[in-house]
Amino acid sequence: MKDQNPANTVRSPYLVAWHVWSALFMREFVSRMTTDRFAPVWLFLQPILHIVILVAVRDFIGRGRLIPGAEFIPWLVIGITTYIMFRTLWIQGMNAIQSNKALFAYRQVHPADTVLVRCAMEAKLQAFVLMIMVFMFTGLGHEMIPDAPLEAVEVLLAMTLLGLGMGLMTSVMVTFFPESAKIVNLISLPLYFLSGVILPIQFMPHGIQEFLLYNPLLHAVELIRAEFFSTYHPVRGVSLWYVYQWAICTILFGLALHVKFKIRMVAR
């Protein structure tokens, strides 16, 4: 009887981490899906409504509808979905510590675990949303099937890792300065425009383009479009390696912050 008890066997550190991750994953999934009765619907409705409204606005303004080498609506949809994927990962990862605070009473649960698990779960959900979008707009008669699906996955992975890195970094920041969450939300709006999600950067002067290319999101958004539509010409100078460099740096820096401030975050 005693030997059946799980606390009696000594587990390896990797197994402990795995147990924590699987437990957190289920917990996160349940709470994400049951926060309110609308939650599972909202997950899909939010990006769709977002796109519908933007398409309507662009239709209403009625200019700049010509994107060289791609159909306008699929061009917009894939850009927005990719950007929302990044943003959701970032914001959800940022808030992970706050919403799992009570669980740090158990010494095997580390703050970094909650961010990692939440981003992994969110990436899965967002991949699902993306697939639904692709099928939905294909069904509506748009050219939405990616021409280079594996390369597209590569870009999406870079975007996911970047979201995770930003989540790891800002999660430490908001734990010590809760006010900074407001600033992060404030920044995400101009980022949206600067990443070429709705405004084609190709039409901007070269001097400005050069400056905007410091933003890794622009690279990712342009690249995913190029992988989806083989005839599309992305902004000159975009590179996937640049996005990965950003992702690796933010993840390493975020993890370093988590190692440094772990005890202080738990003790709060």
Place this chain on the structure above:
Amino acid sequence: MDKQQEPAMIEAKDVWKRYHGPFGGGWVLKGVDFKIPRGVSVGLVGKNGAGKSTLLRLIGGMDSPDKGEIIERCRVSWPIGLGGGFQGSMTGRQNVKFVARIHGGNADIDRIIDEVQEFAEIGPAFDQPIRTYSSGMRSRLAFGLSLAFNFDIYLSDEATAVGDVTFKQKAKKAFKQRVGQSSLIMVSHSTKILEDLCQSGIWLHEGKAIWFDDLKDAIDAYYDSVGHKPKKKKAKQTK
């Protein structure tokens, strides 16, 4: 004497701890030293703010000392208390499942749930969110949950304070059954429950820990320091 021969279960070596609040913060623990031998249950006494909960959190691994170290040679539970450990938005069942999973109990999750449910006796509230619980219900669940795992030392931070009579009886019985296998480090302001469950005592006074082999001496020293005579007992005796 032979207890002293074998290495102590928990050893605190010159532990210092302070908190940096917005208004500054002094040292809570100033060089705490003690050894807890195997199989001895300890009551922690001291006035409010003496650092009892801090010490418990340090032993439970939720915080680390600024100076010194705490050596643990056994399995120590998380601090069972009123506050932490439960996610308010999740139901009792979901919380129990989570804790079972992080302790690697995926295989016998049903047994753990049954055990907790049986101990806590909170009925249908087990499937309600924790935030709807009264403090008594919370501590019933917390105690039941920790007892479902075999730890060598259980840490209790006033977990029994809000319980009713039947719960206190039950908790007492559960620990009496485990005498010899596991012991308890307990913070409580109720001397009665301390005397029932613990043998030795640590009195936290002005940032130092003073070890007493007999809990009664610790309580007496504590009462002496605050100039308080245990009135209740005398009143009872005169009746």
